[in-house]
Amino acid sequence: MFSLPAWSGEATRLDRLFAQLQKADEAAAPAIAKDIALELSKSGSPAMDFLLRRGKNALEAGDLAAARDHLGALVDHAPKFAEAWHVRAIARARAGLLGPALADLEHALALEPRHYTALYSLGSLLEETGQEELAVRAYEAARDIHPHDPDTLAALERLSHVTQGTQL
Template sequence: MSAMRFSTYLISFVLVAGPALAGQVDRALTSATIDKSAEMPLGPLAPDDARLGRLYTQLKKERNPEAASIIAEEIRQALTRSGSPTVDLLMSNATKSIDAKRYGAALDFLDLVTLIDPEYAEGWNRRATVHYLMGNIPKAMADTAHVLALEPRHIGALAGLAGMLNDGGRDAQSLLAWQQYLEYYPADRDAQKEALDLINKLAGQKT
């Protein structure tokens, strides 16, 4: 799947939500291409970045679902670490608020996270989750696009994107998102099933 096709399908989906959202997504996606080039960052890597790259490489090669799930969890934990005690505290408070279904409070914490460290992808990802839980799909989509601009390999954001596209009846676009997800996490059987179900559904629509 080409990055251009993936970006085009995402933008075509959010156009139905209005030009403001389309502009947000367009700006986010043009700042980072969603394709395999994300696996080869330019310049020297920080130790955490180098470790994250190795984890993604291991995840892509691993075919055992149980072993792959362990690697995926390591990636999730690595992405959660911000390197800032302040941001980590805000994220912890946001998580507690989400668990208590105090979504407004969670948004307040996460808004601060994105202001303090706008390059921290997990802050945007967590905020996308809260918007989704509150039923604000356009904002969830915009934040998800921002996550993928910062970290195109973010499997959580890709899965969330696929789910939102599917919920919106965009089966072809949802399939593309799952295919992108499976590029990084091929051993995920649930994702394999989601993709296969969409392939069969789309094939049935053509007959």
Template sequence: MRALSCLGLAILLMSAAVVLAAEGEPQRPSDEPPAAAPAVPAPGSPAAPAAPDIKAAPLPRFDSSGPKTAEKPRGERLDALFAELKREPSADKAGGIASSIESIWRDSGSDTVDLLMLWSAAAIAKKDNAAALDLLDQVVLLAPDYAEGWNRRATLNFTMNRYPQSIADVEQTLRREPRHYGALMGLGMILEELDQKDKALDAYSRALAVYPALKAAQDAVGRLADELGGQPI
């Protein structure tokens, strides 16, 4: 029995030594060659995965000029220009302001009406008054609120010595734009032709109140005031 106990103890000691050796000693490299790393397919080969189609997103554009402001409504722009026109004593500078006003007046907001106005101007230049009058009849029919259409027809009627028709068109113009100094000047000229100088003086004075630097109005007011005996303006 004692011999068997000694043999069991020896077996236990040998097992413990094997376990300690396995935990404490580094494993020796194996003689077998290491497994080869998986091969990476060459780009473009059938086995290679397709490269993702990455498109560069466009970069945002930044405007260094700052935020854009919306254009003011037509009425506000005209009000501002007429305020400048009334304050400007220089005839040259006032003429530039008047040109801006007239540019706004000419813009009907309709391509069709603008084209008819262009054709009417060409017809007037050729002295084809009948064609021009027909075109302007269409303008006032299509755009009855467009003051410049009435004013253009008033001018044409005046050149054709159709004074009653011209006065009627001037009234339509002034109903839509009371500050239309061109229509007021035309009215004054018609009234002078009709020998209504007091009314002509009033028309010229109204034009001068809107456009103080307008020399034609200044001259007309001065001349008629002298003829009528220095009546107050």
């Protein structure tokens, strides 16, 4: 005999935060978004959180090789950690490795489809490669999750010619 774990029906903290973000007004959204970012940065392992911090610090310092090394090790040891894939995608994109960056974003979004910053990153890569219609779709998906994100709204405004056409 075996038994299945009981499901309490309780939403996780992250589920609650995403629900709050969708309903939040423009003033409350940044604080909720910050809390979501904090939750997404928790791997559940201090060692993996340390690798994430090292990778982010290297990325901020412009040391792309070190960032890719730390984040590669992180992805190897914590393959179900969406933020690891997302941050490695950023490092790879900055190094000009757009194909691998897109693959990393695909992993991140498969693990956490509500990861609006990964969706924004996807939109940025698609826009950079001239795939504006797909970029708009990624930005719109990010906006659906975080309706007040200024970067996403600016990107959609910048690409409004794709959805609205060009006036003659």
